[in-house]
Amino acid sequence: MDSQTIVAPMTPMGVSAVAALRVSGPDVRRVIAAMFGEKAVDKLKAREACLGTARHPQTGKVIDSLLYIYFENPNSYTGEDTLELYPHGNPLIVRDLLQAIRSIEGVRLAEPGEYTRRAFLNGKMDLTQAESVADVIHSANRAELENAHRLLSGTLSKKIATLAEQVKDISARLELDVDFAEEEADPDYSGWQQKFENIRLSIEALLNSFRSKANLSRIPLAVLYGAPNAGKSSLVNALLGEDRLLVSSIPGTTRDFVEVRLFLDGGEIRLVDTAGIAERATDELDALSMKKSKEILEEADLKILVVDSSGRAPTSADSTNADIIVYSKSDLQHSEAALHPCDPESSEETIICASSKTGEGLAELKRTMNAALFKATEKEEDLWITSEREKACLEDAIAGIDRALDLLERNPAVELLAFEMQLVRRALQSITGEISSEDVLQSIFAGFCIGK
Numbered sequence: 022m023d024s025q026t027i028v029a030p031m032t033p034m035g036v037s038a039v040a041a042l043r044v045s046g047p048d049v050r051r052v053i054a055a056m057f058g059e060k061a062v063d064k065l066k067a068r069e070a071c072l073g074t075a076r077h078p079q080t081g082k083v084i085d086s087l088l089y090i091y092f093e094n095p096n097s098y099t100g101e102d103t104l105e106l107y108p109h110g111n112p113l114i115v116r117d118l119l120q121a122i123r124s125i126e127g128v129r130l131a132e133p134g135e136y137t138r139r140a141f142l143n144g145k146m147d148l149t150q151a152e153s154v155a156d157v158i159h160s161a162n163r164a165e166l167e168n169a170h171r172l173l174s175g176t177l178s179k180k181i182a183t184l185a186e187q188v189k190d191i192s193a194r195l196e197l198d199v200d201f202a203e204e205e206a207d208p209d210y211s212g213w214q215q216k217f218e219n220i221r222l223s224i225e226a227l228l229n230s231f232r233s234k235a236n237l238s239r240i241p242l243a244v245l246y247g248a249p250n251a252g253k254s255s256l257v258n259a260l261l262g263e264d265r266l267l268v269s270s271i272p273g274t275t276r277d278f279v280e281v282r283l284f285l286d287g288g289e290i291r292l293v294d295t296a297g298i299a300e301r302a303t304d305e306l307d308a309l310s311m312k313k314s315k316e317i318l319e320e321a322d323l324k325i326l327v328v329d330s331s332g333r334a335p336t337s338a339d340s341t342n343a344d345i346i347v348y349s350k351s352d353l354q355h356s357e358a359a360l361h362p363c364d365p366e367s368s369e370e371t372i373i374c375a376s377s378k379t380g381e382g383l384a385e386l387k388r389t390m391n392a393a394l395f396k397a398t399e400k401e402e403d404l405w406i407t408s409e410r411e412k413a414c415l416e417d418a419i420a421g422i423d424r425a426l427d428l429l430e431r432n433p434a435v436e437l438l439a440f441e442m443q444l445v446r447r448a449l450q451s452i453t454g455e456i457s458s459e460d461v462l463q464s465i466f467a468g469f470c471i472g473k
């Protein structure tokens with residue numbers, strides 16, 4: 022294992038109140054001496070925040086006044102000596118700090134995922150937990166995040182360990198049988214089939230829980246549509262709480278569809294405001310705008326029809342596709358038509374009266390959108406796997422059991438069965454990384470971000 026000292030920023034390169042960098046490895050105390058002076062090392066206490074002035078080790082130039090915390094091995098994320106630095110969040114400062122720390126002999130820039138890789142190699146977490154660190158960072162909604170936290174806490178590790186233990190038991194009993202088999206002419210396999218099948222069921226249940234990572238970070242799309250001037254752009258502004266989109270009393274104000282990001286309780290969504298769809302296009306540009314509105318509407322996970330409640334009622338053609346109908350401008354006088362908006366028989370969509378002026382109905386609209394776009398959080402014990410690698414290992418395990426089941430029917434030599442069960446156990450052990458290869462580690466951690 023390469024035990025060089027590594028450094029990387031933990032926060033993205035942008036302006037913020039505070040940024041964070043991490044140094045890990047055997048030379049951490051030397052780094053502290055070089056950046057803050059020998060005295061700082063004498064006074065150093067593990068896990069205690071210190072305020073210091075960081076200077077360039079060669080030039081002595083002040084880089085920043087900042088907080089830092091030293092973690093003594095093995096009580097750190099990586100299990101090594103670790104230093105976390107919290108400078109002001111100016112990219113110039115972060116660059117200078119990185120450059121200064123890298124200039125110290127024995128220190129190099131960390132590779133993606135290298136801290137977590139070291140945490141795994143030092144026994145701080147197993148591979149299912151290491152992989153879930155990336156899920157915790159990238160989950161775009163609450164259900165995925167909660168699952169990632171369950172994975173990180175080792176829930177899957179425990180399930181796998183239990184399964185591997187059961188397979189080990191079976192193997193041990195089979196091996197006992199090997200000894201007996203020398204005396205007996207025919208091994209007695211009654212009862213074994215059921216044992217294999219039970220384990221197969223448990224592994225299959227885990228395998229079926231697989232959800233691809235593409236789902237993990239997919240941001241759902243809600244599209245607002247309706248007649249020109251219905252109040253769509255105003256509604257987007259009201260939902261965002263800021264004057265982002267152009268609004269005017271002239272129908273046809275929005276030409277191109279515009280996408281914004283909105284945070285709901287369950288996670289972030291893409292919210293698209295479209296050009297109003299009129300019964301007839303006034304010119305070529307108008308026709309193009311309407312065509313684009315209809316195209317994006319096709320992709321929507323949630324279609325929200327906006328109807329001016331002070332104007333005409335929507336035709337059934339308007340609302341056939343809608344998941345939600347918003348009667349806008351509820352602060353204005355309602356027209357008779359809008360007061361009896363839809364034929365209650367035919368309407369399955371949710372109807373909400375809202376005003377972008379007074380804020381009426383906005384909270385209800387957000388709640389309704391949230392419920393439609395995000396599944397209610399799962400039960401505490403629900404768990405699904407998101408790693409293709411773990412999925413492949415489970416498939417290997419099932420293939421091994423299937424081969425064992427196949428063998429059973431042919432009254433095999435007991436060694437053959439024991440051999441297959443060994444393979445099943447190894448497949449399970451490679452999920453948690455009890456057995457792992459350099460190639461596997463390489464492919465897992467290469468997908469991480471720098472600094473994690």
Ligand SMILES: Nc1nc2c(ncn2[C@@H]2O[C@H](COP(=O)(O)OP(=O)(O)OP(=O)(O)O)[C@@H](O)[C@H]2O)c(=O)[nH]1
Nearest residue numbers: 249250251252253254255269270273274275297377
């Ligand atoms: N009183 C009142 N007026 C509103 C409300 N929402 C929008 N309006 C007015 O309705 C007009 C049209 O609003 P927009 O938000 O531009 O409507 P739109 O649906 O985006 O229109 P197009 O982009 O042309 O399709 C503007 O004059 C708004 O000020 C509301 O809740 N109450």
Ligand SMILES: [Mg+2]
Nearest residue numbers: 253254274275
């Ligand atoms: Mg508009």
